[in-house]
Amino acid sequence: MSSTQATVTSPPKTRFAVSEDWTVVILGGLIILLAIAGFLLPVPVFGWSNPAELTAKVLNAGNLGIIALQFLLVFTIGGLGASLIGKPLKSYLLVFPVVYVLTILALILAGNQQVKALNLEAVIFSLSIGLIIGNFFKLPDWFRSTLTTELFVKIGLVLLGTSVIFSDILKAGSLGLIQALLVVVSVWYLAYWTCKKLKVDDELTMMISSAVSICGVSAAIATSGAIKGDSKKLSYVISMVLITAIPMMIFMPYVAQYFNFPQEVTGAWLGGSIDTTGAVVASGTLVGETALKISTIVKFSQNVLLGLAAFAISVYWTYTKHPNSQEPNSKPTLGVIWERFPKFVLGFIGASLLFSFFISPETTAQVKDSLKNLQGLWFALAFTSIGLETNFADLFNKQSKKPLYAFLIAQTFNIFITLVIAFVLFGGK
Template identity: 75%
Template structure:
């Protein structure tokens, strides 16, 4: 019997559809009250956060994100029953993170909810042996990409044109120089070709997405891909927390900091989290710069597939299946970027200032919630043992060496272009 389960929409298209469905509901008059998580004492918790009215607001947000998370699971053929059971758990942990981040003392330290959601997820994901079905039902990429489409509503299109042009220049220099250095370092450390390609792309372009695209282009070993993804996720955690504080310590401007974060941190979600720690301008610049790198993903996958095929690395069968054509660029292109730009165009040119103002707070709150949900999920699905159980430490050394080079090169370019 033929398998009738099919992915109705690729995840990137699904997030565009879901993101714009949320935007449409808000524009049509949906009002999702913004709950309060601010408190300074135990008494405040009971009188401000745990009141019946505020809990109803939290419940209203839960209904909205639950409906859209379930729709996303259905569209992308995630296990629907598991998703229905797992999502409330993720949401509950996310609310705990939001409450912790709402404490006055924590706010004074400039610690955001994404840090606490990530930490809570990491503790639970590594201390407890979560069922495989639980991890499979997590929708990290879906959550963060919906949040990014919604982020487009707060980014004026003129900013994209201005920062995006500089970001594209930075991305071209970073991708070419870092990719070459990473590949050279991998060969020096005698890392095999498949792993070298995946590591080089992950460090230089956009982390997990680049590793996956490269593995697809070269028909790479999925175990090696899993190892590279683990490296990306685990190294992104300290980078996204430490780099904003280094920038503040040395007095970098938000523009320079955003360009530095967006160009050097490997995952889009971690870029968003670190940019949030610095400020609104840094968040916008870091996101735009990261998008500039994401745009190069299709071109990179195309170039890699050509190299892999014509250098004789691919088997005859693989070469037949992966003929390098212009379609590869479109297949690898991150479609959610289209959603981000379209949302920005809509809110920049087609809506009145009054309409934008009316939906601004509700949209911002839901956007933030998607990001925090994503980082709860990242923590739950990340296993530190993935690195410990590796057969060799050489890929780890290559990755870390290339990442250090990436951080330094990107900082210099950020100062030159955005200083």
């Protein structure tokens, strides 16, 4: 870290401050409860194919009004969060509208029909816009320090739990869960071992291992939260996930068709090896209805393991990276483990259990679109913020080659081992 970076101090906290993770649980729970109570915001339209359609569908007064209402909600929720964790509200009032406008621009760009055909996700654009502005314009230190990246990310993760419905997964039987467990364990260990052999640092090792083996972007984010990782490293891992997902999404269905793989096997292969849910759905659609169904079930099964994985990683990290460096052989107490445990995982699991066993299917159907829209918005806000606070030199430097090699080796292993497991479990169907 440079001397100039080291002198940047965190904003002073208010007398009353809640930990960030508990704040996220509170705010995520508040959003969910408001939705269940009937406070549902319409979902803005961002899809367009030509300038005329952009004006007519996206930039019309009605849709801009919905975007403004959405701003008021997330602005209020984010302001409450900033206040609870001790961020200066005056700075937040100036910074958040800028982040929101840039994020909406990213969502509009991602809504283009040609862009959608390439399955380029909105977070790519929000990250890119943030990186361009953050690197070509000198932003003041108070602006960067006000960005509440972790808060946005973790709220999105809590809302992600509302879409992980156990009953949907169990309807397809146990094979999807069995495959997910086998893939996650084998690929995670191989990725971890590869990173260690290449001397990748510990934070990147954990993020890469989780991203490749579990569910891509969401797993990298959850792992970063569990180990309190560097957002710049998280940005790099997510860039690798998104970039590699595109060729996998395009070429894997054609490989399956060329070798005449059964649709069940192809679906399990796609769902277990491609790291983003959007790319899984797109590639499954290229193969057929059965492949799409199986690929989605397998991917959801991996998502179910996200909370358990984050818990295990947080415990492991606490035991191996505990703060008492004077006594390296000492073990942290249960109190230390609980203190360092990522509480947002409780929000994720709680939301999943709530929508799996306590909320009626009718209510779930009513609120799912609104909550999914807000989940994607919080993630996009987070990646705009990551871009604004990240320097290109930090993101792409000589030290980034070894993590890239480790990621590609692990992803290649993931492709082949998942195919073998898919044939073993689904080949007889």
